[in-house]
Amino acid sequence: MLTTITIVAFSPTGGTRQAAVFLAKGLAQHIQEVDLTLPEAHPLNFTKEDLVLFAGPVYGGRIPACMTDKLKKIRGNQTPAIIAAVYGNRAYEDALLELNDVVSEQGFKPLAAAALLAEHSIIHKLAEHRPDAWDQACLADFSNRILEKWETGQREIISVIPGSRPYKAWKSSPNVPVVSDACRRCGLCAQKCPVQAISKNSPSDTDPEKCIQCMRCISICPAHARSLPEQVLAVLGEHLQSFAGLRKENELYL
Numbered sequence: 001m002l003t004t005i006t007i008v009a010f011s012p013t014g015g016t017r018q019a020a021v022f023l024a025k026g027l028a029q030h031i032q033e034v035d036l037t038l039p040e041a042h043p044l045n046f047t048k049e050d051l052v053l054f055a056g057p058v059y060g061g062r063i064p065a066c067m068t069d070k071l072k073k074i075r076g077n078q079t080p081a082i083i084a085a086v087y088g089n090r091a092y093e094d095a096l097l098e099l100n101d102v103v104s105e106q107g108f109k110p111l112a113a114a115a116l117l118a119e120h121s122i123i124h125k126l127a128e129h130r131p132d133a134w135d136q137a138c139l140a141d142f143s144n145r146i147l148e149k150w151e152t153g154q155r156e157i158i159s160v161i162p163g164s165r166p167y168k169a170w171k172s173s174p175n176v177p178v179v180s181d182a183c184r185r186c187g188l189c190a191q192k193c194p195v196q197a198i199s200k201n202s203p204s205d206t207d208p209e210k211c212i213q214c215m216r217c218i219s220i221c222p223a224h225a226r227s228l229p230e231q232v233l234a235v236l237g238e239h240l241q242s243f244a245g246l247r248k249e250n251e252l253y254l
């Protein structure tokens with residue numbers, strides 16, 4: 001076991017963080033966390049002696065652009081890293097490769113990579129309740145394999161990471177959450193929105209230009225007043241129907 005690992009994660013509804021914690025627990029006694037989901041920027045520097053686990057959710061086969069922007073404020077100095085793209089049972093496409101490229105550009109040396117499953121934050125029946133006990137066991141085993149590699153002094157990913165360049169084009173959606181009468185205007189959604197898309201004075205106003213549909217405001221609203229429009233959910237549910245009945249497994253690269 002290593003002494004300390006730092007998780008740097010963007011996790012609007014918690015699935016990405018949960019998967020990262022399962023992996024990190026098998027690697028080090030102490031876990032430090034840098035939460036890129038908070039609206040503030042995080043200029044940070046790491047050294048050769050650190051180990052950093054970068055974890056991001058997959059949106060449309062990519063890493064969210066706002067996460068990439070925040071990663072560009074973090075510098076490594078040949079710092080060993082592990083990368084994880086966490087997706088909701090459809091596909092991760094170019095996200096893991098993109099995460100690899102961004103952190104490498106910032107001075108990190110990825111030595112292991114993983115495409116992990118977590119409950120789909122919009123269509124919850126996909127990968128429902130994951131990561132689960134089986135995922136946890138798989139990640140514990142993967143941690144051991146990473147530690148074995150670490151002890152031999154190898155510091156590079158051997159396998160090819162799936163994905164292609166140029167990355168898949170990101171298609172934005174104009175659909176923002178709708179707000180019901182249950183809203184108490186407490187402002188928590190505006191405070192926690194990673195991209196500051198929600199008006200602090202009028203929380204029912206969400207800027208469609210800024211909103212990334214990350215579902216954070218919906219998942220944290222204490223009054224359950226926010227949701228995606230029913231029609232949007234119906235279309236998306238239909239589109240993703242074929243991924244609901246199957247169980248994809250974590251893909252691990254060393």
Ligand SMILES: Cc1cc2nc3c(=O)[nH]c(=O)nc-3n(C[C@H](O)[C@H](O)[C@H](O)COP(=O)(O)O)c2cc1C
Pocket residue numbers: 010011012013014015016017057058059060061062086087088089090091092117118119120121122212213214215
């Ligand atoms: C806007 C958006 C786009 C998504 N696109 C994909 C996708 O392309 N493939 C997939 O399998 N899951 C997709 N998902 C599901 C998320 O990748 C998955 O639920 C992830 O675990 C969410 O992370 P979080 O719980 O840390 O917010 C998407 C979710 C959102 C909100």
